[in-house]
Amino acid sequence: MxxxxxxxxxxxxxxxxxxxxxxxxxxxxxxxxxxxxxxxxxxxxxxxxxxxxxxxxSSRSTKLIHGGLRYLKQIEVELVADVSREREIIYNNASHIVKPTPMTLPIYEESGASFDSFSAKVALKLYDDLSDVQEEYKHYFLDREDTLNREPALNKDGLLESGVYLDYTSDDxxxxxxxxxxxxxxxxxxxxxxxxxxxxxxxxxxxxxxxxxxxxxxxxxxxxxxxxxxxxxxxxxxxxxxxxxxxxxxxRPTKGVHLVVDKNRLPVNGPIYTDTGLQDNRMIFIVPRRDKTYFGTTDTDYQGDIADPKVTDEDIVYLLKAVNQRFPEAHLTNEDIEASWAGLRPLISEGKGKDPSAVxxxxxxxxxxxxxxxxxxxxxxxxxxxxxxxxxxxxxxxxxxxxxxxxxxxxxxIKLSGGDVPLGDGFGKYIEELSAKGVQLGLPKSEAMRLVEWYGSNAEILFNETEAFDQLHGLNHGEGLSLKYSLENEMTLTPTDYFSRRTDTLLFDHPHLQEIKEPVIKIMADFYHWDEATKRKMSDELEDMIHEVNRS
Structure with missing residues (x-):
């Protein structure tokens, strides 16, 4: 429809x-x-x-479907129980978007740590019980050596062990x-x-x-x-x-910020959830995605323009300090940041004086x-x-x-749109089988598989197209199929909609965006019959967003 x-x-x-x-x-x-x-x-x-x-x-989160392990420290057991069980429901209904992914929780011997060895074992056991986690996904612990084998870039100083537990990566x-x-x-x-x-x-x-x-x-x-x-x-x-x-x-809105760097500059093998190591009772996520790694978040009260929260120099200094503390060989600087985003948490006010992270x-x-x-x-x-x-x-x-x-x-x-796919290992087989239809259209296998992973069962619609557009204006066939589907089936009205929220290109593939932005704008201008003034306006809006996100 x-x-x-x-x-x-x-x-x-x-x-x-x-x-x-x-x-x-x-x-x-x-x-x-x-x-x-x-x-x-x-x-x-x-x-x-x-x-x-x-x-x-809803496009500016940490892009995880997680149960909130940290909230157990705030004795919000009921909240954790409720949202942890919801994770599996969302996964069952949209498993093309929501992926069960082991999360590593390093345990350090240091002042102000959110979890020590004892509290981590208690918390992860409770977390599994509240979430009703299946046996294959239940948490386990790795000693120091195995933790470093799993994540070699982690700071070795003071590292005791790590817990590995279930959470879910997603696209918000x-x-x-x-x-x-x-x-x-x-x-x-x-x-x-x-x-x-x-x-x-x-x-x-x-x-x-x-x-x-x-x-x-x-x-x-x-x-x-x-x-x-x-x-x-x-x-x-x-x-x-x-x-x-x-x-x-x-x-009481609070601002959260994330930064994106190339995976070679911050190599991690899976998502990590760790204290900052700055003795500030804050934790951050470090998450691999595509060929990038992103990390965050901050948690500060916000008073500015709700529609346009900005990543400030202060935010960047803080996150770089935290991630370099946990990954001392990375030596990340401003020059390494390829993209960033800021979002507001719509928290309920509980009076003044309470730390934002504790709300x-x-x-x-x-x-x-x-x-x-x-x-x-x-x-x-x-x-x-x-x-x-x-x-x-x-x-x-x-x-x-x-x-x-x-x-x-x-x-x-109720399965969500695109969610009529098998769960678990069956989804991998589904990707293989459906992507073969894309290959028959002339797509490279990797491109066809990417489209199935992104669109789930809706990829059937893409692959039923014999051609994406009469004129692709420089887009490859896969990108043309994606854009056509987006325009006809996802109420995409601007190039910024497409690059920011119909795809993840803006945040995680800046070079590709630069290659295809002009063809995309041209196709959208033809599709919507824009005059030159409208086309220029749309192009300017996209450039402003690129400048803000990529800090270029």
């Missing part, structure tokens, strides 16, 4: 004319999860996002998009680049819809909805105060006196449970207001 720029316009026209049971503001993973829950139940629903899907927090933006595409299949009305500018009220001063602006055209229109839910993450207070200006702030990652569902619902906080991994809780309240209000009732649906069992 197409999910394109044309679909967007059709959805906008339908939302103008047809009252909805539910309207969701916010196209990150939280809003997407609610949308899927509603769509699966048959609730008539729509979603608007003022930027591109996942352009905020793609996960969000696959949820949205699945919801689209249920009939949900979805539009990016549509901003909520005000609320509509009924005779009793209850919210009954949203006044929205099409960011691309400037058109302002009304969307009628029985229930409106605010799922805008760091923007939650902005939307709440649009409804009730005097309302107390709910959010709960729990979620909050609130309802204002005028009926606006706000779901805030939480973790990427917990999106489905947050959606379940939100929809429970939505259903209650819909029954009160309209008498409507809806069936119980278990989204635990």
């Amino acid at each position: 197409p999910f394109s720029g044309k679909t967007r316009q059709e959805n906008i026209e339908t939302m103008k004319q047809t009252p909805l049971d539910l309207l969701i503001i916010g196209g990150g993973i939280t809003g997407a999860g609610i949308l899927l829950e509603a769509g699966a139940k048959g609730i008539s629903n729509g979603l608007i996002e003022m930027q591109d899907f996942a352009a905020g927090t 933006a793609r996960l969000t998009l696959e949820i949205l595409k699945k919801a689209h299949g249920y009939g949900s009305l979805i539009a990016n680049y549509v901003r909520a500018v005000d609320f509509i009220y009924d005779a009793t001063e209850q919210i009954c819809g949203v006044k929205a602006e099409d960011v691309l055209t400037g058109e302002v229109f009304d969307i009628q909805a029985t229930v409106v839910i605010n799922a805008t993450g760091p923007w939650s207070d902005t939307i709440r105060k649009m409804s009730t200006p005097e309302t107390e702030s709910l959010m 709960s990652r729990g979620s909050s569902l609130k309802e204002s006196s005028d009926g606006l619902m706000t779901i805030a906080g939480g973790k990427l991994t917990d999106y489905r449970r947050m959606a379940e809780g939100s929809i429970d309240l939505v259903e209650k209000r819909l029954k009160e207001k309209s008498g409507k009732e809806f069936p119980k649906v278990e989204t635990k069992a």
